[in-house]
Amino acid sequence: MSIVFVLIPLAMVLLVVALAAFWWALRNAQFDDLDSPAVRILFDEDEGSVGDRRR
Amino acid sequence: MSRFTPPATALVPCFHCGLPVPPGRRLEATVDGLPRAMCCPGCVAAAELIAASGLGAYYRYREMPGATPEPVDARLAAELARWDAPAVQRTLVRREGGLCLATLAVEGMRCGACVWLLEQRLRQVPGVSHISVNLATARAEVAWQDRSTGLAALLAEFHRLGYRARPYRPEWAEAARQAEYRSALWRLAVAGLGAMQVMMYAVGLYAGAVQGMEGRYRDFLRWTSGLVAAPVLVVAGGPFFANAWRDLRNRRIGMDVPVALALALTFGASLLAAGLHVGEVYFESICMFVFLLSLGRFVEMRARHRAAAAVEQVLRRAPACATRLRDDGDPELVAVADLSPGDRVLVKPGETVPADGVITSGQGWVDESMLTGEHWPRAKRPGDAVVGGTENGESPLEMRIERTGSETVLAGLVRLVDRAGSARPRLAQLADRVAEVFVPWVLGLATLTALVWTWIEPARAFWIAVSVLVVSCPCALSLATPAALTVAAGALLRHRLLAMRPHVLETLARATHVVFDKTGTLTEGRVRLVRAVPEPGIGLDESLAIARAMERRSEHPIARAFETGPAPACGALPRLESVTAVAGRGLEAVIGGVRFRLGDPWWAASVVRPGGDDAASRMVGTPERSSGGAAWVLLAAESGPRCWFELDDAVRPDAAATVGALRALGLDVRLVSGAGATVVQGIAGRLGIGTALGGMTPERKLEHVREIQAAGGVVVMVGDGVNDAPSLGGADVAVAMGSGTDLARARADAVLLGERLEALVSAIRLARRTRWVIGENLVWAIAYNLVAIPFAVAGCVTPWLAALGMSASSLLVVLNARKLQ
Numbered sequence: 001m002s003i004v005f006v007l008i009p010l011a012m013v014l015l016v017v018a019l020a021a022f023w024w025a026l027r028n029a030q031f032d033d034l035d036s037p038a039v040r041i042l043f044d045e046d047e048g049s050v051g052d053r054r055r
Numbered sequence: 056m057s058r059f060t061p062p063a064t065a066l067v068p069c070f071h072c073g074l075p076v077p078p079g080r081r082l083e084a085t086v087d088g089l090p091r092a093m094c095c096p097g098c099v100a101a102a103e104l105i106a107a108s109g110l111g112a113y114y115r116y117r118e119m120p121g122a123t124p125e126p127v128d129a130r131l132a133a134e135l136a137r138w139d140a141p142a143v144q145r146t147l148v149r150r151e152g153g154l155c156l157a158t159l160a161v162e163g164m165r166c167g168a169c170v171w172l173l174e175q176r177l178r179q180v181p182g183v184s185h186i187s188v189n190l191a192t193a194r195a196e197v198a199w200q201d202r203s204t205g206l207a208a209l210l211a212e213f214h215r216l217g218y219r220a221r222p223y224r225p226e227w228a229e230a231a232r233q234a235e236y237r238s239a240l241w242r243l244a245v246a247g248l249g250a251m252q253v254m255m256y257a258v259g260l261y262a263g264a265v266q267g268m269e270g271r272y273r274d275f276l277r278w279t280s281g282l283v284a285a286p287v288l289v290v291a292g293g294p295f296f297a298n299a300w301r302d303l304r305n306r307r308i309g310m311d312v313p314v315a316l317a318l319a320l321t322f323g324a325s326l327l328a329a330g331l332h333v334g335e336v337y338f339e340s341i342c343m344f345v346f347l348l349s350l351g352r353f354v355e356m357r358a359r360h361r362a363a364a365a366v367e368q369v370l371r372r373a374p375a376c377a378t379r380l381r382d383d384g385d386p387e388l389v390a391v392a393d394l395s396p397g398d399r400v401l402v403k404p405g406e407t408v409p410a411d412g413v414i415t416s417g418q419g420w421v422d423e424s425m426l427t428g429e430h431w432p433r434a435k436r437p438g439d440a441v442v443g444g445t446e447n448g449e450s451p452l453e454m455r456i457e458r459t460g461s462e463t464v465l466a467g468l469v470r471l472v473d474r475a476g477s478a479r480p481r482l483a484q485l486a487d488r489v490a491e492v493f494v495p496w497v498l499g500l501a502t503l504t505a506l507v508w509t510w511i512e513p514a515r516a517f518w519i520a521v522s523v524l525v526v527s528c529p530c531a532l533s534l535a536t537p538a539a540l541t542v543a544a545g546a547l548l549r550h551r552l553l554a555m556r557p558h559v560l561e562t563l564a565r566a567t568h569v570v571f572d573k574t575g576t577l578t579e580g581r582v583r584l585v586r587a588v589p590e591p592g593i594g595l596d597e598s599l600a601i602a603r604a605m606e607r608r609s610e611h612p613i614a615r616a617f618e619t620g621p622a623p624a625c626g627a628l629p630r631l632e633s634v635t636a637v638a639g640r641g642l643e644a645v646i647g648g649v650r651f652r653l654g655d656p657w658w659a660a661s662v663v664r665p666g667g668d669d670a671a672s673r674m675v676g677t678p679e680r681s682s683g684g685a686a687w688v689l690l691a692a693e694s695g696p697r698c699w700f701e702l703d704d705a706v707r708p709d710a711a712a713t714v715g716a717l718r719a720l721g722l723d724v725r726l727v728s729g730a731g732a733t734v735v736q737g738i739a740g741r742l743g744i745g746t747a748l749g750g751m752t753p754e755r756k757l758e759h760v761r762e763i764q765a766a767g768g769v770v771v772m773v774g775d776g777v778n779d780a781p782s783l784g785g786a787d788v789a790v791a792m793g794s795g796t797d798l799a800r801a802r803a804d805a806v807l808l809g810e811r812l813e814a815l816v817s818a819i820r821l822a823r824r825t826r827w828v829i830g831e832n833l834v835w836a837i838a839y840n841l842v843a844i845p846f847a848v849a850g851c852v853t854p855w856l857a858a859l860g861m862s863a864s865s866l867l868v869v870l871n872a873r874k875l876q
Contacts, residue, residue: 001272008256008279015252015283022244026237033189 069094071102072217073120075708087111097124101217105172108179113172119551122163124217130405131214135207138222140388143376147222148206154184157206158223159195161188161213172216180204180212194223232360239353246291246349249283250342256280257339264853270332277329280338284322292318292345294352313497314348317524324521334518340525340857347865354540377409378402380453391459398456402447410443411458420448449636497527504848519850525857526847527840535832536561538872543825546875550817552790553806561829562788562804563822565769568723569815570760572774576792576812577714577726577738578704582616586701598698602690604628605642605653616702641688649692656689656699663695706738713812714742720819723768727756760785773807773815790815825875832868839864 025031067076070084070091082093084102093099101124105113125131137143149156164170170188173195177186182203188195197209206222213220256276263273292315299315321337328334378386380399391409394400399415402408408421418436423445435441441454444465458464501523508516543560547553554560571577589595599617606614608631632645641654643662652659690697717724725746726739732749739747748759760770764787772786783789783803791803807814843860846852852860 001269004259004272005275008275011252011255012279012283015248018248019245022248023241026241026244031237031240032233 067092068120069098069123070114071098071121072123074123086114095123095126097126097217100124100126101215104215105176108176110172110175113168116171117168118166121165121169122217124215127211127214132207132211133403134405134407135210135214137207137376137388138210139205139207140376143388143390144206145390153200154198155201155206156196156198159197159210159213159220160223161193161195162219163217164188164190164193166190169218173213173218176216177209177212180209183209195220235356236360239349239356242291242294243346243349243353246287246342246346249287249291250339250346252283253280253287253339253342256283260336274329274332277325277336277338280336281326281329284325284338284341287342287345288318288322291349292341295345295348314344316498318344321521321525324517328518333514335522335853337521337525337857340861343862343865351538354538394456394459396456396459400454400456402441402452402454404447404449404451406447408441408443408445408447408454410456410460411463412441412443412454412456414439414441415453415455417450417452419450419452421452422446422448497524500527500844500848508850515850519847522850522852522857523844523847526843526852526860535836535868536829538869539825539829539832539875542872542875543821543828546821547818550821551807551811551814552818554804559788559805560822560825562769563771563819564826566722566771566788566819566822567768568725568763569717569771569773570725570727570763570786571744572728572756572772576707576773577710577742578706582702583619583705584616584700585703585705587698588701589698590696593697595698598690600628601646601651602653602698602700604631604646605634605644605651608634608636608642608644617700649694651690651692651697653690654688656687659689659691660696662691662693703734706741707812709811709813711742713816714744716813716816717819718743720816722771722819725759727751727759729756757785771815771819773812821875828872828875832871835871836864836868 068074069076070086071093074094076082076092076094082096082099083090084093084099084106085091086102086106091102093102101121105111138147147157161173164173167190170190173188174186177183177195177197180199182200183197184200185198186195199206199209210220256279260268260273260276260280262268263276295311295314295318298311302312318341321341324334325336325338325341328336376388377391377394378401379389379394380386380401386401394410400409400412404419414435414437416437418434421433421435421441423433423442435452440457441452442465443463501520504523505516505520508519540560544554547560587595587599589598603617606617607628629646632648634642634644636642637654637658640658641652644651644653650662652662688700688702690700714724723746724744725748726735726742726744727748728735729749729751735747735749739745751759760772763770764785770786771788771790772783773790773792774783783791788805789803790805790807792807805818839860843852843857847857
């Protein structure tokens with residue numbers, strides 16, 4: 001059971017890493033526009049041809 | 056007497072913008088190989104441009120119809136061309152290594168497909184090297200080569216597709232909102248991740264409590280929980296402590312006081328428990344509590360930001376540059392920010408008045424619809440005041456600037472709206488009131504519990520009191536309303552009603568009366584030629600042809616009515632020898648050596664020789680022709696009056712169905728309008744509205760709203776102009792039409808986006824369901840607290856039970872809210 005003395009601090013390190021990553025993303029405007037990137041990925045190929053290709 | 060009325064409409068929505076296509080119009084554009092019905096030349100141009108650019112996929116992927124484009128005519132092009140002036144670009148365009156960079160504020164974007172369309176289309180423009188469009192902030196970053204294209208050309212491209220773009224000016228408060236959004240999101244993340252971690256440790260502790268666990272493992276788990284809970288409390292819980300402290304200093308008890316108190320006490324007690332190896336730790340409850348509360352606040356903030364952004368769109372209307380006249384009379388182009396009181400400014404036809412001032416020379420029409428909602432322009436002559444942001448008509452005006460910047464009427468109105476928007480929503484106030492009652496009770500109960508337990512079992516007294524506090528934390532209670540409102544606001548948007556203030560749904564559900572303003576709500580707010588009544592012996596076609604030819608030369612809104620009205624059968628229009636516009640009166644033209652006048656009946660009739668005034672009084676006096684509201688225009692020649700034209704606003708096609716549905720919902724529908732009583736009664740009769748009041752001033756409208764409220768009614772006011780602003784402000788829910796004036800929209804609690812009145816009906820139905828769900832949520836939350844508190848007082852609630860109960864009740868509340876989707 002004493003493995004928890006290693007595993008839990010390890011989990012906390014991961015927590016800090018996760019928060020740091022989130023902080024970085026926030027500062028780099030990754031969360032400023034949550035709507036358009038979701039749609040953009042549908043289109044972002046040759047303009048206009050996505051719909052035709054789908055058929 | 057020959058007459059015509061527009062035929063009953065078979066509604067075909069415009070393929071581009073979704074507005075009904077006016078009957079009799081045969082405009083089409085070919086998109087994806089099929090002809091599509093269009094409502095106006097602007098839409099045709101936009102659709103053809105989109106199809107020709109190979110971007111037809113836009114129509115398949117968009118979630119809602121686009122905005123109605125205004126055609127890029129010479130006037131708009133001239134307005135946009137001013138952005139190319141170096142004096143204007145100085146502060147708005149950055150130059151980096153041969154590239155020009157600008158941030159644009161874009162209006163009219165509605166979904167991700169708009170972003171895609173704009174980016175793809177602009178990339179096709181030669182010279183554009185980079186563009187990225189942000190839907191959430193409604194901004195676009197553009198970089199282009201100065202040699203190949205100009206800012207004005209890029210802006211025109213936006214307009215062609217139906218969007219409005221202006222260079223973004225940094226004084227707008229968006230940056231502040233962005234910062235607030237980011238820090239709120241950061242707090243949410245800290246609380247969320249922290250809560251997840253601590254919950255995992257807590258599961259270990261719960262298991263240990265049931266199965267038994269060595270002391271060193273238990274203490275280790277407790278301390279790690281505390282270690283994670285501390286930053287959660289400081290980072291994410293910070294605002295609660297700050298607010299509670301502010302409330303206490305103002306000698307008030309708001310919702311944040313019990314929250315802060317519970318957090319501080321629980322955290323202190325848990326630390327004590329961990330340190331002294333007694334009692335229980337509640338770190339997981341603290342984290343969950345902070346996370347759930349932050350979530351509620353986050354939702355509230357988003358609604359507030361949306362309202363503020365809408366206000367800013369009004370500010371964007373103010374022009375950025377003006378033509379200043381130097382002392383020697385030479386014009387120079389300057390940025391509006393550089394204007395100061397006393398400057399003489401030339402406002403060219405079609406330009407926007409740059410700041411508040413007084414006309415010094417010239418006379419003409421100024422479109423003040425932005426302020427008044429009135430569709431008829433106002434006549435202005437030297438000495439009259441003009442307000443910045445209004446639009447000059449067809450003649451140049453010279454004005455002296457009196458007020459600039461933050462002192463202008465526009466800025467003042469925006470401030471007013473802003474202040475109204477930042478007021479706390481009524482629901483939050485309700486929560487505060489609940490807290491004021493709730494907190495002393497809980498504190499009293501906790502103290503009593505502690506006292507009683509000191510007699511029974513002194514060692515456990517403190518911990519049982521703490522568990523009472525934890526259990527009674529109004530977490531589900533505080534989530535009950537925001538959770539339901541958030542889900543409902545999303546659903547509302549799908550019904551094409553944009554709620555700008557959080558209280559909209561709550562109040563819509565309680566509504567008892569719906570009061571419509573006539574112009575622009577039940578009617579379309581566009582002047583239309585309704586009837587033409589020629590004098591005996593005069594041909595209808597000939598009169599129509601003459602009137603149309605004359606109005607072609609005018610930029611007055613009436614002119615559009617003739618242009619879009621029924622066409623004369625004879626085709627060719629007569630040739631005009633000369634046309635002059637007389638401000639406030641009408642048009643005078645010479646055709647084949649004969650003088651014609653078209654306009655105000657008295658003025659027009661005075662051209663008739665001899666005895667023109669007699670003819671006018673005879674005609675104007677006829678009751679049918681002088682009925683209020685609708686305007687009568689007379690075409691007269693020197694030989695005598697020729698033809699009468701009735702101009703009025705057409706009733707929206709879905710108005711009758713909406714009124715019927717609202718009445719079926721048990722609402723009292725009323726029509727209150729500034730138009731003449733006869734007209735208002737007529738429309739009310741046609742739509743089945745029982746109570747209709749005409750000839751109402753804005754003050755009387757407000758009075759009427761107040762009367763209904765005094766009798767216990769809850770009023771939904773639907774209006775579209777700022778002349779409705781007082782009554783909109785006085786109503787319980789103010790709904791503005793999406794096409795209404797910007798200030799009306801900024802004032803409104805909600806905006807109907809799609810020009811469809813029926814959205815109001817579905818919104819009210821949704822609001823009622825939302826109220827029901829909120830009721831369920833509240834009952835559940837209160838019931839949970841009522842059940843849990845006695846157990847806590849009795850000392851039967853262990854920490855894991857408290858945390859489980861709290862999370863489960865909160866989860867239930869959120870899941871229940873999802874029913875509204």
